[in-house]
Amino acid sequence: MADDPPRPTDAELEILTVLWSIGRATVREVHEVISRRRPAQYSTVLKFMQIMAEKGLVRRDETQRAHIYQAARPREWTQRQLAGDLMERAFSGSAKALLMGALAARKATREELAEMRKLLEAYRKGEK
Amino acid sequence: MADDPPRPTDAELEILTVLWSIGRATVREVHEVISRRRPAQYSTVLKFMQIMAEKGLVRRDETQRAHIYQAARPREWTQRQLAGDLMERAFSGSAKALLMGALAARKATREELAEMRKLLEAYRKGEK
DNA sequence: TGCCATATACGAAGACCTTACTAGTAAAGC
DNA sequence: GCTTTACTAGTAAGGTCTTCGTATATGGCA
Numbered sequence: 665m666a667d668d669p670p671r672p673t674d675a676e677l678e679i680l681t682v683l684w685s686i687g688r689a690t691v692r693e694v695h696e697v698i699s700r701r702r703p704a705q706y707s708t709v710l711k712f713m714q715i716m717a718e719k720g721l722v723r724r725d726e727t728q729r730a731h732i733y734q735a736a737r738p739r740e741w742t743q744r745q746l747a748g749d750l751m752e753r754a755f756s757g758s759a760k761a762l763l764m765g766a767l768a769a770r771k772a773t774r775e776e777l778a779e780m781r782k783l784l785e786a787y788r789k790g791e792k
Numbered sequence: 793m794a795d796d797p798p799r800p801t802d803a804e805l806e807i808l809t810v811l812w813s814i815g816r817a818t819v820r821e822v823h824e825v826i827s828r829r830r831p832a833q834y835s836t837v838l839k840f841m842q843i844m845a846e847k848g849l850v851r852r853d854e855t856q857r858a859h860i861y862q863a864a865r866p867r868e869w870t871q872r873q874l875a876g877d878l879m880e881r882a883f884s885g886s887a888k889a890l891l892m893g894a895l896a897a898r899k900a901t902r903e904e905l906a907e908m909r910k911l912l913e914a915y916r917k918g919e920k
Numbered sequence: 921t922g923c924c925a926t927a928t929a930c931g932a933a934g935a936c937c938t939t940a941c942t943a944g945t946a947a948a949g950c
Numbered sequence: 951g952c953t954t955t956a957c958t959a960g961t962a963a964g965g966t967c968t969t970c971g972t973a974t975a976t977g978g979c980a
Contacts, residue, residue, distance in 0.1 A: 673967065677881055691927085702881055708969050715967090729927060729976060740896070745888055748883050748897025752806055752876050760892045760908050762875055766887045768868070769876025774916065775921070780888050781912050787895055788905050793979070801937065819957080836939050845936090857946065858957060926977075937966070948955075 669720040669736060671749060674717040676716055679709065683722065722746045797848040799877060804844055807837065811850065812867040817859045820856060 672680055673774045682697045683689060695709040713733055723759075726730040747762070755761040772780070800808055810825045811817060825838040827879040841861055844850045853860040863870075875890070899910070 673794040674881065675968065681884075692815070698832065701844055705970055707928095711930095711969080712967095714929080715955075726928095731928080732813045736902075740879065740893075743893040744896045746878060747893030750874060750878050751894050751897060754809075754871055756809075757898065759891075759898065759903070760904055760911065761871065762894050763867075763887075763891055763911060765875030766879050766890050768872040769879060770887065772886065772887045772915070774887055776886070777912050777916050780891055781909060783888065783891060784896070784905050784909050784912070787900070787903065788874055803938065827931095834957095835941070839939080843957080881924055921980100923978100923980085925978090926974105928974085930971105930973075932971090933969085935966100935968080937964100939963085939965100941961085941963105943960080944958085946955100946957080948953100950951100950953080 666720060666736075668745075671745065672742070675712055676721060677721055679712055679716065680721065680735050680739075680742065683733060683735040688725075688732050688734045690732060692730065694733070731739075794848060794864075796873075799873065800844075800849055800870070803840055804849060807840055807844065808863050808870065811861060811863040814853075816853075816860050816862045820861060822861070842917065845906065 678698065679694060679767050682694050686697070688712045690693060691706070691710045691713055694713065695704065698704050703786065704715060713722060717724050717733070720734045720736055723736050724734075739762075751757055755765065796887070805821060806826065810822050814821065819834070819838045819841055822841065823832065823834050826832050826837060841850060841852075845852050845861070848864055850861045851864050852862075879885055879887060879890045883893065
């Protein structure tokens with residue numbers, strides 16, 4: 665497996681999010697999704713995706729004229745990196761502190777709280 | 793109250809962490825703590841703290857020759873911003889997903905898991 | 921075969937981030 | 951008082967991030 669890609673920037677993360685959600689896609693398709701939310705030039709999105717290919721954040725298939733892109737790492741992998749990085753840098757490595765921050769930022773629903781409790785429970789029983 | 797300060801950069805967050813831990817401090821004191829961990833020029837730290845003052849991330853008392861700095865916002869406030877921001881951008885607003893990422897990044901101890909469970913419990917009972 | 925639509929590639933500007941040197945100034949010590 | 955020391959401010963270089971205009975290539979179709 666190749667080297668780990670670097671932490672994505674804000675704009676790069678936005679594109680990765682689109683790729684994770686729709687899977688393999690052309691620049692045009694990604695641009696369409698993004699420009700539905702905010703103004704963005706096609707060439708800007710293209711540029712980002714070229715840079716991301718260089719960085720190893722995405723892989724691309726160039727056999728077609730319109731290159732096909734896909735995220736180089738699954739969503740969960742990147743989420744783990746990002747959560748771990750922030751936990752380290754801003755919460756002195758404490759998952760509990762990070763959880764507190766998240767709950768303070770946006771109140772979770774009763775259901776979400778229950779699911780999280782189940783998650784912790786699973787971890788307690790020697791979950792890997 | 794003044795405008796919310798922007799999200800701190802990596803280097804800024806490192807300095808804030810020092811300020812939160814030792815409270816009010818001069819550039820020299822902050823520099824000493826940081827250079828104990830990694831090479832860093834005094835003037836670099838100074839420059840950062842000047843920029844942070846402009847951005848509103850820190851406040852400074854200039855009555856002494858050696859200015860006294862302090863974080864403009866408490867640690868918890870900034871942690872809430874950062875957790876909320878990442879939760880929004882990388883976890884589509886799901887606290888549960890963020891928690892999963894954090895747990896996957898670094899296995900929590902049994903005690904930490906228990907404390908987190910208690911935390912969720914408290915939230916369930918209409919905690920503010 | 922030549923034109924049009926649509927791709928990619930390239931270049932570049934402007935903001936911000938990181939780092940560090942140096943000039944100038946104020947305090948402190950001799 | 952004068953020198954040394956310590957601090958701030960200013961300047962600048964080099965890198966990254968974000969944005970976009972434009973040039974160039976390619977495939978399809980009339």
